[in-house]
Amino acid sequence: xxxxxxxxxxxxxxxxxxxxxxxxxxxxxxxxxxxxxxxxxxxxxxxxxxxxxxxxxxxxxxxxxxxxxxxxxxxxxxxxxxxxxxxxxxxxxxxxxxxxxxxxxxxxxxxxxxxxxxxxxxxxxxxxxxxxxxxxxxxxxxxxxxxxxxxxxxxxxxxxxxxxxxxxxxxxxxxxxxxxxxxxxxxxxxxxxxxxxxxxxxxxxxxxxxxxxxxxxxxxxxxxxxxxxxxxxxxxxx
Numbered sequence: 001x002x003x004x005x006x007x008x009x010x011x012x013x014x015x016x017x018x019x020x021x022x023x024x025x026x027x028x029x030x031x032x033x034x035x036x037x038x039x040x041x042x043x044x045x046x047x048x049x050x051x052x053x054x055x056x057x058x059x060x061x062x063x064x065x066x067x068x069x070x071x072x073x074x075x076x077x078x079x080x081x082x083x084x085x086x087x088x089x090x091x092x093x094x095x096x097x098x099x100x101x102x103x104x105x106x107x108x109x110x111x112x113x114x115x116x117x118x119x120x121x122x123x124x125x126x127x128x129x130x131x132x133x134x135x136x137x138x139x140x141x142x143x144x145x146x147x148x149x150x151x152x153x154x155x156x157x158x159x160x161x162x163x164x165x166x167x168x169x170x171x172x173x174x175x176x177x178x179x180x181x182x183x184x185x186x187x188x189x190x191x192x193x194x195x196x197x198x199x200x201x202x203x204x205x206x207x208x209x210x211x212x213x214x215x216x217x218x219x220x221x222x223x224x225x226x227x228x229x230x231x232x233x234x235x236x237x238x
Contacts, residue, residue, distance in 0.1 A: 016053075017043055074177045083123070083142065084237050085177065092127040094236055095181055096142055099221060105192045110154070110208060112193075118214045118221045123148060125160075125236050126184045128171040132160035133188070134231065137223040144233050149226035150202040152210070154193035158200070160231060167191045203227060 014037040023029035034053055035043040072091045074082075084094040098121050106112040121136040133156060135149040136142050150156075155163045167187055171180060201207050203225040210225060 014041060018049060070174050070176060072177050072180060079178065082177065092125060093177060093180060094125045097122045099139055102189050104189060107192050107194045112208060112211055113215060115216045117211060118219055120152065120221045120223050120226065122151065124184065128173065129169060131162050131184055131188065133162055134160050134229055135226050137226060142233065146233060148229040148231050148233070150229050152203045152207065152226060154195055155197060156202060157197050160229065162188065163197055164191060165194065
């Protein structure tokens with residue numbers, strides 16, 4: 001769930017208004033009249049938009065455009081684990097992580113302890129507000145033909161979408177690619193896993209017993225228990 005409290009509590013006061021007049025005789029012939037706004041919110045001092053005001057407006061618009069263009073752009077060379085990016089305000093990123101151990105948290109009723117657990121290779125897809133996750137059996141960089149599997153986690157829907165519960169997701173609209181990915185992985189692994197979504201195990205067998213066997217040891221995740229997913233990398237890119 002995205003925390004939007006800050007967007008409602010930041011106060012913005014009107015300082016300038018513009019009124020555009022269009023000629024009824026000439027195409028693309030406009031006159032712009034500017035108004036100042038006083039402390040009571042009333043329009044005062046009507047005057048033709050000055051060159052200085054035009055330049056200030058243009059600079060502010062250009063700055064906003066530059067910030068927008070930075071969203072999901074890498075700081076340098078494109079990181080090796082990035083599979084696909086779609087930039088812009090509705091952009092998303094698709095990346096993978098190889099098999100590794102990660103610290104995981106669970107609610108007490110599951111009977112699982114906080115600790116280091118072995119995980120398979122993972123495929124992640126996220127925009128500013130949502131994230132989906134899938135598993136792969138291979139240890140190398142996936143290709144378009146790689147088989148995807150259900151992610152072996154609690155709190156994940158059959159579709160791959162993650163239920164983030166009460167976690168406040170706050171991804172900046174100007175985040176670079178590296179920061180964006182780091183934030184999402186941090187949100188995911190610092191939230192407490194709590195339940196199997198839609199009542200069915202994402203793996204073959206008992207997911208709790210599998211996790212108990214992996215806690216704080218050198219075992220690898222048993223990829224044989226992963227279940228195939230109907231989704232493909234082509235679907236995720238599209």
